[in-house]
Amino acid sequence: MSSQHSTDDLMNSHVFSGGFSTLDDKGFQDVPIHTDMPGSISVEPSSEDANVGSVNGNINETPVFEADRLIAEATMNPSAASSTTGENSISQTGSGPFLRIRIVDIEAENSKDPVIKMNVQTTLPAYRSKLYKNVRRTHAEFKKFAKYLISTHPECLIPAVPEAKTSVSSGIKEDLIYLKSGLQSWLNYVSTNPNLLYDPELQLFVESDYGYSPLINTGNPTSGLKRKALKQFPLPPDPCQALANLRPIVKSFYKNAKDAEIKLEKLVNRKQSLALTHADLGQSLIDYSVEEQHNGLANALNRVGKMLQAISDVRIMQSSKQLVTLADSLCYASDNAFVVKEILSNRHILMRDLISSKNQTNSYLSAANRLQDSPKISKARTDDALQALEVARVHEKLLSDKVDFVTLNLVKESKTYTKKTSVSLQKAIREYVEKEAYYERRLLSIMESIRPHIRNIDPFGGLSRLGREEYPRRLSNPPPSQKTNQDAWTNRKRPGYSSSFDGSSQSTFNPSNNDGAHNTSENADELVEPPIGNERLDPKSVANLLNAI
């Protein structure tokens, strides 16, 4: 009778400790953001529970102890892997093995899912070959790979994969240029990160011959509703102040960037509507000029109408540039901020697991202490309690090391993330402002080109000669106010633009009138694209300039 009681206690103890450690092992390894197959998650734990039950069904004591040892050995492996990773990172910084991925071309038959061709060069021993040519992957496969990396590497701030096309569908060549630079930047991050370099999925991504699909199912219990429920609890105390401050900043940055992008799109829509109404106004003026009986006024109104239509065309082009430069950059920044926010949340979940593990260790410790104070000292029970305590301590240390590792990496990567985000957005802002200034200058050039037609409505010369009627009138056109390096209305030097626009130089701001030619019969096409005039110092242009001064 007493031996039967001791046997039952022993069996209960094994069942409890084994099940918990199994779940914990799966928990800290797989912490994804999204999961596609929640149904399969519930199947695995139940099957493992059945296995544990079947093991405990045997009356023989020796297999039970062997199972405990196997679990302990399994938990030792991750720490060994992490130490191996540390050694590899040291060798990596010392110009060790490398992996280089270069995008060669992008085929865009399917605009939603283009095909990216890459050349891969590596010296890692795990790879079958040192050079892989024309590796083909679709954009969707890139997204799947990124999703796997985000879910299995909580210590890395994986950037978001850029979208397959920009906000403006027209201009496929420009879209591919942006996509190519974005994906190249993403691949550079993945191939140079020491924590990702030895991931077997990266090798599979490079070497797979028939497309790519992640081998390991990234589903995990902490996703969907459970993840939202966990987020409702107060945050665990964070020893790292930098990361504690970073998450609310990144979250508000994500929200505001999304809002700014939406507002910018609305602004661009309004500008396009304004351009269309200006085109209609121009057409009305052209129709009115047909009815006008005064030749000078008819000609002037016709020119004003064509000018308004040309301005409308330039504004529509300008709005497209606005979307490509700043709206897409804000959208990408908000996507990146979202990923960063979720990765920081993953770290909080790890810390919460660590706290649970500490509580469990303390409960085992108090149980062991109570056994020592018990008057009836049983050797078998004491051994069981001590073994459970040892297992819990090992698990706690494992989690603690993982949290420390994740924290150190995230602190380092968050600085890199902040710097890169700042640099890329500042570059996008500057590019946006430069394009805006460029197109506004084109509008000014178009407006000034019809000044002579307005002033030639009658022989008198218009309002500009009010009070100067007794002076002889110059029949030459007024000079343009935009010169190569200096504008007529300000003494501020024109800032140098960082890149040329549409392959045209800055001299497009000077109409051809500056060459001494009087093109009074310019048509709408010439207004849209002012001809490129060279600064030739011929006597006519010098005389015009001196006359203007």
Added chain:
Amino acid sequence: MLGHNIYEEDDAFNPFADSVSPLNPPKTDQEPSAEGVEEESPNVQASPPKTHIYTSPRKRSVNLKSLPFETLTLDSAPLGPLQFSDAPSMAPENNRLEVGLNTKINPLKGSSPALNADFSANKPWISEVNSFSPSPIGATENPTIPNSEQTVDTLDAASSSAPNFTHTVSSASSQKQGSTSLTDTENQKAHPAAAPQSLTPFYIQVHDPHTVKEITKSHTVYSVSTRLEEHNQPSVSNVTVQRRYNDFAFLYQLLSNNHPGCIIPPIPEKQVVGRFDDEFIEQRRAALEVMLRKISAHPVLRDDYSFKLFLEAETFDPRMTHRTTLIESSSSPLRSGPSTSGLLDSFTSAFHTSGSSKFSEQDPILIEAKDTLDSLETQLKSVYHALLLSIDQRIQFASAIHDFGEAVGNLSLVDLEPTLSSKFDGLSQLQVELRFVQERKVAQDNLTLGTTLEEYIRYVESAKNAFTTRQKLWQTWQSSVQAVSRAKTQLEKCKKQAKSQQKSLPYLEEQYEKYRAKAADLEKEFSESTTLLKRDLSSLTTSRVDDLKASVETWLESAIESQKEIIERWESFLDQ
């Protein structure tokens, strides 16, 4: 420079008129006219033919403007008879000089929104007109007598009292009757008869709008200030009265009834919703001021008694004005026409005779002008509608800029990195400034193109109203002609009867003569209204071209300056 020196000598000519010898004046007159022709002829040749056609109506106005100084010179100089012999050779040269003056006058009308420029620019023109006064000295002696009478009338009109006005009307009617006997050539010379009034400029200002609240409803009252400068008198009279919108509308009706065929400068449209907004009141004040200025610039309307009452009387009461009009009708034979027409209408209705006859325009010029007005109205409304849509879209565009600026401002508050935050903050400030530029562009579009287009849409409606009033005058004339034929029938019937029944013959003869005189007067009035309508249509075309040209140029220059400011905003951000 040489031309200016000669002009200065001409200015010095007047004070020494008594001491000039008989041989010097012809030589002095010939030299400035020759130089003037040489200077002005390139402008005339450079202008297209249509422009020349449009400037021709102003020959009369300039010719009219220059005459009173001629009168003064003739009174002061004893050389009138000698210069009379030189008149035929001087006439064509004077026309060319006047053409030059016409072209120079253009920007004054175009600059009407700029009050300061208008005031400063007006006086030099008057002095230049003085410099040309010796040229028309060659006019014949015959118009001298009516000119002197007109001058006296002008002096009387300055005092602006009712009895003098009656006297003015009597002298004007007698003068018109006298001019009927003149030939066409003399009739052209008689046009200077109306000259003196057009030279005295009215400075009219509509200002200080304030809302008067009553128990049932409120209305806005405007102050109308008039400053009248007489070059013959050193004194300047200032009159300020209070007027409301209904008074302006009533003035429009009075002028329209008193001058059939005349295009009255239109009033702004009546509006019920939002009529006490500051922006709306300011726009209406500006439109009312433009209306009064254009009435004062019209050679016929400026002398209307109702207009003088509107500018000077303390109370512009519709009933009082109506009684005054009746008094005028009873006192003057010219004004009694409409009341007599009323009697004729009642007389006709008693006999149940159908007097309605359809009016068909016989004049090809007016037929073409009517069609032109219709197409012009369609085009103006189309452009104005497109402009309003554009302005509305720009308002929404400015609002979107504001929203985007706010969103970027929120981004700058997220201190992800200080450098990035400062960039976002700069971009947010930039959006605020661009929004102000867009809002100012909305005001510019409204005040330049919008105001002018809306004004001439109303002007076209006023021109159509002038056609209508002229048509009513024609119908009145036709009724009068029918009355004459009926009276003639009765007279002939009476003559055929026995002598014993011819006691009413003198009465019938008197009635017949009376009706025939009325018909003749109405026919002359219709002919005058036709002439007036043609002249006003030409003036309307000219002023429309001038105002549209000025508004388009102002609109373009303001758009260019706004564009430069936008460029400065964007590139100043790049300098940070």
